[in-house]
Amino acid sequence: MADIPRRAAHRTAKLAGLPLGAAGRLAAGWGKRLTGQDATSVNSSISIRTAEQLFAVLGELKGGAMKFGQALSVFEAAVPEEMSGPYREALTKLQSAAPPMSAESVHRVLDEQLGTGWRDRFREFDETPTASASIGQVHRAVWHDGREVAVKVQYPGADEALRSDLRQLMRFSRLFQSLAPGAEIKPLLTELQDRMVEELDYRIEADNQRAFAKEFSGDPEVVVPKVVASSPKVAVTEWITGTPFSKIIAEGSREQRDLAGRLLAEFTYSTPSRIGMLHADPHPGNFMLLPCGRLGVIDFGAVSRLPGGMPETFGTMIRLALDDRPEELLELMRAERFIRPEQNVQAEDVLAYLAPFVDPARTERFHFTRAWLQHQAERVSDLRSPDFHTSRSLNLPPDYLLIHRVTMGAIGILCQLDAELDAREIITTYQPGFRDQRPTA
Structure with missing residues (x-):
């Protein structure tokens, strides 16, 4: 047990080194620009090295750090094309791979959790993991009744x-606060931590899955x-x-x-009304x-x-932005704490910031x-963009954290898929508040 403090210190040093490394690369980049080097090539070089360091460290550390990396991975589609190669490779690795634990470690966990006679509960158990994630890995096996099963350890x-x-x-809350001065960072991070x-x-995960599996039992479009x-x-x-979504993203047909x-959009939008829950881990894996x-x-x-x-x-925010009703939009966002009372922001600026995000509902x-x-x-x-300054005035209330994560994560996957679909119909069907709320004459 004596090496636990050393391992913790090593993990802390690696995490702490991420912003320092990025700052060093940015400073070096500014120096190169001052000497006349092309800004695009300098930015590309910085991004490549930052991506390599960031995801190598997060992937190695697993735990909370890797979970942050996996949450980031769905936004790979937003990276500019000229820089997306190294990001895409690093992010794809994060979505599905991490160094596996030894067979002895697996057996020890199974002994502790399922009892020393756990082998009798399986007809077969593949010692080689089929997948790994942030806090565990998955083995393929055959249950004693003949069913093929996934064993998450x-x-x-x-x-x-x-x-x-x-x-x-x-x-790092102060660092995050400097990036988003309009947001209440500590409550947001606390919610994420919890x-x-x-x-x-x-x-807890098993109970969640049982609820989803019961609701979608026999469903014509979804299997849990x-x-x-x-x-x-x-x-x-x-x-x-x-066929994993990662493979469809790489080589799928139209x-x-x-x-x-x-199917992803309908599943995401429909589950809150069907079951009162939202699958909140949106990545292709x-x-x-x-x-x-x-x-x-x-x-x-x-x-x-x-x-x-x-x-x-x-839904109401989307509708107000779609209908070009900035004053009502600003009033709603202040009431729901998306804009804190002390923030001075113009209604037209908020509308301009949000308008492009409602594109999927326009057609x-x-x-x-x-x-x-x-x-x-x-x-x-x-x-230099007005939208940048508006974004720094916005807040994300903690109770909307996972909803926002799922919404943006699903959009990221849809863009990776290059999918075309009837988004407006899905939003109209499942998103409360979206239907036109103009007063009738």
Whole structure:
């Protein structure tokens, strides 16, 4: 146990080195620009090295740091095309791969969680993991009744690593505050920390998955594997086989892309009204297209509980922006704490900032592309843009955190898929508050 403090110090040093490394590269980049080097090539070089360091460190550390990396990975489609190669490669690795633990470690966890006779519960158990994630890895096996199952085993010490990473990341709150001065950063980070800590107990995840599996049992378009057994650090679920979204993103046909996009959008928007919950871990590794044409969904560790369904606020905001009603939009956003009382922001500026995000609701069919998402990212990150200054005045209330994460994450996946779909119909059907609310004469 004597090496635990050393490992914690090593993890902390690596995390702390991320902003320092980025700052050093930016300073060097400014120096190169002052000597006349081309800004585009300098920016590209900085981005490449930053991407390599960021995702190498997050991937190695697993725990909370890697979970942040996986959350970031869905935004790969927003990276400018000339810089996207190294990001895409690093992000894709993060979505599906991490160094596996030894067979001895796996057996030790199974002994502790399922009892020393756990082997009797399986006909077969593949010692080589089929997938790995931030706090655990998955093994393929055959249950004693003949069902193929996925066995999710938590890494020894993952709970300690996650809590340590989150404590360290909380210390960056001042840095985050400087990037978003209009936001209440500490409550937001606290909410994120609390939700991530929940994922340490696989019994909570199993209960979430049971609820989804019950609702979608026999559904013509969505398959959620049933839970077979669970304990705090091991979960056994039915195995499903399909084409991962990552493969469709890389080489899928137009038909596959559009079908995968539609199914993902309908699943995301419909679950709050159907079940009062929202699958809150949107990255391509958690979705697949089954041979029967249905959507397969896995990993229910992160779930937003919405007993009243999706809040009307988002739908009303989209509708007000779509109808060009800036004063009403500003009033609503202040009332719902998206703009704090002390922030001085103009209604027209807020409308201009949000307007492009409602593009999918403007037409019957919308084509989600990398170019569209890149444009949105560029206009809100350009220091010379009015949208950049507006963005720094906005707040994200903690109770909207996971909803925002899912919405933006799903958009990122749709753009990676290059999917075209009837987004407005889906929004109209499932998003409360979106239908036209103009007073009747």
